[in-house]
Amino acid sequence: MRIPDRPLALLRAPWAPLALLGVVCVLSLAARAAWLGNPCSSPCRGLSAHSLIFDEVYYVNAARRIDGLRVPAKAPYADDPAGEDSNSEHPQLAKLVIAGAIDLFGDGPFAWRIGSLIFGTLAILGMYALALAAGTTAWTALLAATLMAADNLMIVQGRIATLDIYVMTFMVWAAALYLRGRTVSAGVTLALGAATKLVAPSLVAVLVLFELVRHRRAVVAGAGRALTTCIGVGVLAYLAVLGVFDRIAPPYDPQTGSTIRSGPIAHTQHMMSYAAGQTSPHGPQGIASYPWDWLVDIKPINYLEVTVTSGRSNTVTVHFLGLISPPILLLALPALIVGGIIAWRRGEVAGGVAAAWFLGTWLPFAALSLIWQRTSYLYYMVIVMPGIYLAVATLLTRSPRLLRWALPPFLLLVAAAAVLAYPFVPLPRISL
Numbered sequence: 372m373r374i375p376d377r378p379l380a381l382l383r384a385p386w387a388p389l390a391l392l393g394v395v396c397v398l399s400l401a402a403r404a405a406w407l408g409n410p411c412s413s414p415c416r417g418l419s420a421h422s423l424i425f426d427e428v429y430y431v432n433a434a435r436r437i438d439g440l441r442v443p444a445k446a447p448y449a450d451d452p453a454g455e456d457s458n459s460e461h462p463q464l465a466k467l468v469i470a471g472a473i474d475l476f477g478d479g480p481f482a483w484r485i486g487s488l489i490f491g492t493l494a495i496l497g498m499y500a501l502a503l504a505a506g507t508t509a510w511t512a513l514l515a516a517t518l519m520a521a522d523n524l525m526i527v528q529g530r531i532a533t534l535d536i537y538v539m540t541f542m543v544w545a546a547a548l549y550l551r552g553r554t555v556s557a558g559v560t561l562a563l564g565a566a567t568k569l570v571a572p573s574l575v576a577v578l579v580l581f582e583l584v585r586h587r588r589a590v591v592a593g594a595g596r597a598l599t600t601c602i603g604v605g606v607l608a609y610l611a612v613l614g615v616f617d618r619i620a621p622p623y624d625p626q627t628g629s630t631i632r633s634g635p636i637a638h639t640q641h642m643m644s645y646a647a648g649q650t651s652p653h654g655p656q657g658i659a660s661y662p663w664d665w666l667v668d669i670k671p672i673n674y675l676e677v678t679v680t681s682g683r684s685n686t687v688t689v690h691f692l693g694l695i696s697p698p699i700l701l702l703a704l705p706a707l708i709v710g711g712i713i714a715w716r717r718g719e720v721a722g723g724v725a726a727a728w729f730l731g732t733w734l735p736f737a738a739l740s741l742i743w744q745r746t747s748y749l750y751y752m753v754i755v756m757p758g759i760y761l762a763v764a765t766l767l768t769r770s771p772r773l774l775r776w777a778l779p780p781f782l783l784l785v786a787a788a789a790v791l792a793y794p795f796v797p798l799p800r801i802s803l
Contacts, residue, residue, distance in 0.1 A: 392516060502764065505550060539757065542757070651746045660749055665695070671693055714726060
């Protein structure tokens with residue numbers, strides 16, 4: 372065999388996509404774990420020298436109070452009772468993971484963020500599993516997982532101690548299990564997602580929309596039992612899990628100065644009431660934005676920025692951005708439209724799942740913004756993006772011509788965007 376033929380022969384091996392998936396996961400984990408303790412003041416000495424990034428200030432401090440640890444003065448929850456969850460507007464699962472890591476590894480950046488590193492990797496594996504469950508080839512599934520791994524929004528959220536990477540991971544795996552017919556496991560997994568953040572139940576809308584596309588008018592006969600089982604198990608498991616969490620870390624409401632001890636239903640009502648109060652009647656202010664702005668990356672969020680000034684030239688040495696990879700977003704709507712049309716006409720599962728995922732997760736945000744002026748932020752797209760990754764991967768692998776001529780330059784653009792948006796790539800900025 373000639374040497375040039377050997378790489379092609381290796382790629383034809385049945386284990387090749389899985390091997391490359393392992394490479395993608397390792398590279399993703401390395402990129403997200405690098406400089407995990409940064410940004411840190413110079414000299415970097417002691418806990419106070421490390422910066423909390425964006426909403427880490429809420430979730431890390433809530434985890435500290437769950438552990439009974441001191442919170443820096445004037446920081447969120449500094450004066451709240453020990454052993455309780457002061458961030459009661461969200462369920463406890465991710466904060467308990469952070470609190471457990473602090474117990475194991477000490478109160479520092481590794482403990483705060485190790486959970487996100489793990490769940491970020493599980494999300495990539497879940498994206499691969501979801502694409503396979505939707506009927507794609509292993510190579511298309513690998514491409515979908517690679518797009519997730521290379522998306523800046525995923526890189527950042529999969530590194531910092533916030534809730535979104537946790538809930539998205541549970542949603543992806545719940546959908547993969549459902550498509551495999553494991554409705555009970557899907558319901559339990561979805562319940563764990565809801566016990567992380569209450570956006571997880573939007574997956575129910577995704578599944579209903581998908582079944583409507585797949586079965587049309589016969590949806591009740593074709594999927595009624597599966598949907599009922601998944602939803603029923605999910606509700607019961609959620610109430611049971613939240614009830615346990617409420618005993619481990621009772622939800623404390625800083626607004627009223629009281630602990631919510633009436634059970635998981637009362638806690639859920641409190642969370643929904645809190646969310647209903649987050650409105651922008653005069654339009655989005657500050658970092659907030661409309662859901663339709665997310666589709667073109669309007670108002671990316673500057674989570675944290677460190678700039679070094681030298682004369683008239685500034686260099687941004689740390690830039691944690693809430694920004695979706697532009698090349699992926701460029702193909703998002705065309706890919707979703709094509710996939711949705713083909714799914715409707717030919718019954719293609721992958722296109723139906725991608726379109727249903729997008730509509731089921733994005734439309735609720737849009738409706739809440741239009742009807743109730745709900746405050747929203749670009750990073751909410753974390754749970755929407757799996758549908759886009761699947762749609763784009765499916766589009767680019769539909770024909771040999773696209774594989775040959777469109778995929779290589781597209782992947783180069785995705786890689787370039789990942790490098791330029793990477794939090795620790797220095798970027799020059801000229802002062803005017």
